[in-house]
Amino acid sequence: MKSKSFAILLTFFMLSGCYPQGPEYIEDLDLVITNHDVAFDFKKYKTFSLPDRIVKITGNLIEGDDPEFVNDATAGLILGRIRENMKSYGWNEVAAAQDPDMIILPSAMQSTTLVYYYDYWYWDWYYPYYWWGWYYPYPIYGGSYTSGSVFMQMTYPDGITAADNIPVVWSSILNGLLEGSTSEVNNRISKSVDQAFAQSPYLSVKSN
Amino acid sequence: MRPLIILIAFVLVLTARQAFSQSTFTAQYAINFPLGNTADYIGATSFRGISLDYRYNLQPNIAIGVGTGWYTFYEQKDYGTYNNDDGSLAISGLQYRYINSAPILFVGDYYFSPEEKFSPFVGLGIGITYNEVRTQMSQYYVNTDSWQFSLAPEVGVMVAGTTGVSGFLSARYNSNFKTSELDAQSYLTLNVGVMFGR
Numbered sequence: 001m002k003s004k005s006f007a008i009l010l011t012f013f014m015l016s017g018c019y020p021q022g023p024e025y026i027e028d029l030d031l032v033i034t035n036h037d038v039a040f041d042f043k044k045y046k047t048f049s050l051p052d053r054i055v056k057i058t059g060n061l062i063e064g065d066d067p068e069f070v071n072d073a074t075a076g077l078i079l080g081r082i083r084e085n086m087k088s089y090g091w092n093e094v095a096a097a098q099d100p101d102m103i104i105l106p107s108a109m110q111s112t113t114l115v116y117y118y119d120y121w122y123w124d125w126y127y128p129y130y131w132w133g134w135y136y137p138y139p140i141y142g143g144s145y146t147s148g149s150v151f152m153q154m155t156y157p158d159g160i161t162a163a164d165n166i167p168v169v170w171s172s173i174l175n176g177l178l179e180g181s182t183s184e185v186n187n188r189i190s191k192s193v194d195q196a197f198a199q200s201p202y203l204s205v206k207s208n
Numbered sequence: 209m210r211p212l213i214i215l216i217a218f219v220l221v222l223t224a225r226q227a228f229s230q231s232t233f234t235a236q237y238a239i240n241f242p243l244g245n246t247a248d249y250i251g252a253t254s255f256r257g258i259s260l261d262y263r264y265n266l267q268p269n270i271a272i273g274v275g276t277g278w279y280t281f282y283e284q285k286d287y288g289t290y291n292n293d294d295g296s297l298a299i300s301g302l303q304y305r306y307i308n309s310a311p312i313l314f315v316g317d318y319y320f321s322p323e324e325k326f327s328p329f330v331g332l333g334i335g336i337t338y339n340e341v342r343t344q345m346s347q348y349y350v351n352t353d354s355w356q357f358s359l360a361p362e363v364g365v366m367v368a369g370t371t372g373v374s375g376f377l378s379a380r381y382n383s384n385f386k387t388s389e390l391d392a393q394s395y396l397t398l399n400v401g402v403m404f405g406r
Contacts, residue, residue: 020306
């Protein structure tokens with residue numbers, strides 16, 4: 001009975017590939033999410049503005065930390081793609097002081113996840129103990145990965161409420177791993193920005 | 209495939225220690241074809257499956273017992289955009305879909321020609337099946353699982369081999385009924401394996 005129980009347990013253990021395959025490459029993990037107010041009529045508006053830099057969501061501004069910004073090269077890439085996509089949809093860019101219909105606010109954040117595995121079975125094997133205090137450290141297997149998100153929020157300043165809240169009529173989140181060379185990461189970000197606008201055809205204000 | 213070969217070797221070793229007279233034990237490699245709601249979610253055939261059955265022969269041509277197994281369905285969808293009902297939300301990316309299914313059935317079989325080399329049979333299983341449906345995009349996934357009442361009619365044939373070992377081939381239709389957590393699931397299982405003790 002003991003060997004039969006072991007065989008049954010082994011059966012299920014060897015079938016532990018319950019979630020086979022899955023993502024194989026870094027770009028397989030890229031995700032683009034968009035959300036918009038379905039009642040908002042974008043065709044009534046024409047102008048937008050963009051900031052010069054992209055703020056990083058990090059630190060603690062309330063406690064007096066200075067805001068951090070995405071590096072100029074990557075920020076320029078993101079802002080450039082937003083600008084191109086908005087223009088292709090018929091929007092005109094104006095300066096913030098010229099009372100634009102929409103103000104697009106990009107931001108970014110990144111986080112690092114530590115992954116570790118401690119083999120507790122290690123303690124089943126006895127290693128000679130040296131009386132002067134040296135011992136063999138138990139193995140810990142670890143690694144880490146960094147993921148990042150770019151947020152784009154299209155705000156409608158003229159819709160400011162009595163509580164001083166400015167409505168966000170369209171927003172997007174681009175999420176993926178920040179692994180690989182800078183050019184590879186920038187290339188994937190660029191494609192994701194384009195995808196965010198491609199899946200938002202309601203943003204087009206062109207007269208057909 | 210390699211783990212499956214090792215598995216079958218282990219089963220052969222442990223069952224060789226016992227001499228079945230009125231009981232049989234069957235280990236089978238299972239190929240599963242999704243149907244109905246299951247096929248709507250994952251269209252790909254599953255080649256990751258194992259079925260294990262135990263039978264007690266009440267008479268030479270009637271047996272009752274239990275059957276279980278583990279079947280994994282998997283499909284990677286092409287890059288696509290998925291929208292919610294009112295169209296306000298859209299998510300684009302690669303989607304990975306998984307279904308893990310583990311039935312636990314009480315089974316009764318009828319063998320038409322138990323003394324012949326080729327003995328066809330019919331059977332019916334009644335029990336419950338654990339079904340877990342997982343949808344993954346990027347690092348995130350949504351899981352839905354449920355225990356569902358199941359009916360599983362089966363037809364097949366035993367091929368008598370050497371003393372105590374027979375070949376086994378069957379087709380079983382697994383019908384899992386809808387619950388509040390999960391829609392009805394169904395699939396056709398093709399079992400190929402070895403029966404010990406007959």
